Amino acid sequence: MSGRSHSHRPNRGLQAYAALFMVFLYGPILIIPLFSFVDALYVRFPIEALTFRWYGELWRREPVIDALGNSLYVAAIVSVVSTAIGVFAAKAIARNRVPGTGAIVTFMMLPLVVPGIIFAVAILIVLNRMGVALSLYTVMAGHLVVCLPFAIWSLLPRFEGFDPSMEEASGDLGENGWWTFWRVTFPIMAPGIAASLLMTFTVSFDEFIMAFFLSGTQQTLPIFVWGQLRFPSQFPSILALSTLILAASFATVFLSLWIGRIGLPKAATGEIPK
Amino acid sequence: MTEPSDPLISIRDVSKRFGTFKAVDGVSLDIRRGEFFSLLGASGSGKTTLLRMLAGFEAVSDGRIVIDGQAMEEVPPHFRPINMVFQNYAIFPHLNVRDNIAYGLRKFRPTPAQREAMVDEMLDLIKLPGYGNRRAHELSGGQRQRVALARALILKPKVLLLDEPLGALDKQLREQMQLELRLLQQKLGITFVLVTHDQEEALTLSDRIAVMSKGAVIQVDTPTGLYERPKNRVIAGFIGNMNFFDATPSSTGSPQVDVQGLGLVAVNGRVRARSDGATTLIAIRPEKLALHSEAPVTGGVAGVVQALQYLGGRHMVHVTLAGRDTPVAVALQGGQADVTLTPAPGQPVWISWKDDAVLVLDAD
Numbered sequence: 001m002s003g004r005s006h007s008h009r010p011n012r013g014l015q016a017y018a019a020l021f022m023v024f025l026y027g028p029i030l031i032i033p034l035f036s037f038v039d040a041l042y043v044r045f046p047i048e049a050l051t052f053r054w055y056g057e058l059w060r061r062e063p064v065i066d067a068l069g070n071s072l073y074v075a076a077i078v079s080v081v082s083t084a085i086g087v088f089a090a091k092a093i094a095r096n097r098v099p100g101t102g103a104i105v106t107f108m109m110l111p112l113v114v115p116g117i118i119f120a121v122a123i124l125i126v127l128n129r130m131g132v133a134l135s136l137y138t139v140m141a142g143h144l145v146v147c148l149p150f151a152i153w154s155l156l157p158r159f160e161g162f163d164p165s166m167e168e169a170s171g172d173l174g175e176n177g178w179w180t181f182w183r184v185t186f187p188i189m190a191p192g193i194a195a196s197l198l199m200t201f202t203v204s205f206d207e208f209i210m211a212f213f214l215s216g217t218q219q220t221l222p223i224f225v226w227g228q229l230r231f232p233s234q235f236p237s238i239l240a241l242s243t244l245i246l247a248a249s250f251a252t253v254f255l256s257l258w259i260g261r262i263g264l265p266k267a268a269t270g271e272i273p274k
Numbered sequence: 275m276t277e278p279s280d281p282l283i284s285i286r287d288v289s290k291r292f293g294t295f296k297a298v299d300g301v302s303l304d305i306r307r308g309e310f311f312s313l314l315g316a317s318g319s320g321k322t323t324l325l326r327m328l329a330g331f332e333a334v335s336d337g338r339i340v341i342d343g344q345a346m347e348e349v350p351p352h353f354r355p356i357n358m359v360f361q362n363y364a365i366f367p368h369l370n371v372r373d374n375i376a377y378g379l380r381k382f383r384p385t386p387a388q389r390e391a392m393v394d395e396m397l398d399l400i401k402l403p404g405y406g407n408r409r410a411h412e413l414s415g416g417q418r419q420r421v422a423l424a425r426a427l428i429l430k431p432k433v434l435l436l437d438e439p440l441g442a443l444d445k446q447l448r449e450q451m452q453l454e455l456r457l458l459q460q461k462l463g464i465t466f467v468l469v470t471h472d473q474e475e476a477l478t479l480s481d482r483i484a485v486m487s488k489g490a491v492i493q494v495d496t497p498t499g500l501y502e503r504p505k506n507r508v509i510a511g512f513i514g515n516m517n518f519f520d521a522t523p524s525s526t527g528s529p530q531v532d533v534q535g536l537g538l539v540a541v542n543g544r545v546r547a548r549s550d551g552a553t554t555l556i557a558i559r560p561e562k563l564a565l566h567s568e569a570p571v572t573g574g575v576a577g578v579v580q581a582l583q584y585l586g587g588r589h590m591v592h593v594t595l596a597g598r599d600t601p602v603a604v605a606l607q608g609g610q611a612d613v614t615l616t617p618a619p620g621q622p623v624w625i626s627w628k629d630d631a632v633l634v635l636d637a638d
Contacts, residue, residue, distance in 0.1 A: 169364035173378035
């Protein structure tokens with residue numbers, strides 16, 4: 001091959017713009033892990049001494065562990081329930097194209113664009129009217145509304161690309177609907193289901209507004225973080241906590257990418273004789 | 275052996291409606307035990323719908339399907355003694371070849387050793403030993419087709435349905451697979467029901483063929499029967515050459531038609547004189563026409579050789595007749611008595627035929 005074509009030449013200006021863009025967007029996030037290791041109560045330069053003590057302090061404080069436990073509990077249940085509902089919804093949407101399907105899908109995707117505070121207030125009013133006490137379960141209900149679009153969003157393309165003759169073939173080979181689901185549909189869908197679980201888990205774990213309105217005495221982690229911001233002496237340990245959340249989120253994303261590749265075609269190995 | 279009067283599959287007045295559209299319209303067919311049977315038709319002719327009703331993927335709107343003495347109305351696909359090779363083969367992508375082939379064995383609870391032995395037997399049958407650990411995407415089209423066959427045949431079905439199984443293969447591979455499919459069917463003695471739009475495929479593979487159009491069966495016959503006694507113009511054009519003639523039923527009421535270029539032609543009494551005197555269609559195969567260099571004693575029609583076509587082992591002579599635009603094709607078999615020399619263009623000749631060579635076709 002000859003040299004690069006005109007349109008593929010590196011453009012110094014564009015590269016500088018891209019670099020600035022990245023620094024502006026993601027630079028502030030780096031402040032958090034950086035200062036979680038600084039031995040000072042306030043974010044200020046120059047940095048004088050480094051320490052791990054904020055992390056150590058974190059684990060000695062029971063409310064942190066409680067809030068973390070609550071968040072994990074809520075996220076675990078919400079991710080499983082919303083993914084289960086999402087599987088049936090996506091299958092129904094992909095298979096039964098009836099008039100109005102588009103409208104139904106749009107309706108289910110509404111929580112993505114409607115401000116969370118509106119849904120949160122609406123659910124709060126309904127729960128109050130019904131006399132339901134606020135608890136982690138009401139938070140779960142709110143999170144289900146938020147997470148369902150994400151579940152359908154990650155599952156629907158897989159169901160639309162799913163060849164219905166796979167299920168017919170299973171039926172033809174003697175399996176009923178139950179076994180066909182577990183032996184054919186589920187394994188083929190598994191990467192999509194895993195992606196949906198991770199996605200909804202992350203969304204629920206990070207969610208603030210629903211939890212703010214719908215939680216009772218038990219706090220989720222974002223609510224706890226928000227509450228602690230009022231106390232300057234707690235600030236460094238909140239930075240440490242945020243750093244851990246950040247690291248966990250990155251890990252989850254990479255895990256989901258890794259799982260998403262499982263079961264996809266590897267490059268065909270060598271030549272296949274006739 | 276079972277008698278032909280005891281069909282394995284009996285289809286009686288079966289219809290399938292989708293809304294107001296009739297995909298299959300009152301079809302009755304008997305498919306015999308051990309037969310290689312084809313449903314032949316263009317897309318939209320209802321052949322695939324009929325096959326899917328046999329498999330149980332579509333419910334029958336009207337009529338009855340009986341397989342091996344058992345009525346099929348209430349029987350779901352997974353309880354039918356039938357297996358199918360899908361058009362796209364539907365090989366499970368998350369399983370390797372071995373697990374694909376063994377998929378239907380779960381219900382029979384074989385021991386691992388039995389399972390392996392059965393799968394190995396199938397891999398040998400489809401000539402893919404050593405491919406057990408490959409995935410679907412590591413197989414060529416022809417190999418996928420064989421795996422789909424093995425996956426169905428391991429269950430020893432009474433009937434194997436094949437939905438356009440060779441459509442996705444290139445021509446050379448298709449011809450090779452046709453032969454293998456035929457040999458496999460003869461070896462196993464299982465009834466095969468094939469759906470195809472490819473006339474040649476149906477004619478080379480099948481014991482009998484049902485030709486379908488617009489949801490109805492037009493003709494059921496052996497390949498020879500379809501060649502010798504086609505019912506309409508489309509079937510007559512399936513294989514080989516055919517001379518078509520517009521004819522008017524003779525006004526005398528005798529079994530004759532008036533054919534442009536040929537004059538009055540006797541038609542074995544099969545044509546009903548239509549009151550409106552509309553034209554009907556008759557046909558004669560090129561090899562049923564005899565060519566003479568001198569006027570025969572009776573019944574010859576004079577013409578002039580227009581062109582000569584060498585077809586390897588035989589010649590096709592195109593003869594222009596007075597009063598007819600399209601030349602008539604006459605197949606010249608090697609050593610035909612009346613022609614000592616190969617005719618040259620421009621040479622005057624006479625053509626003749628026997629009465630039973632004349633086919634009267636349905637209007638359409």
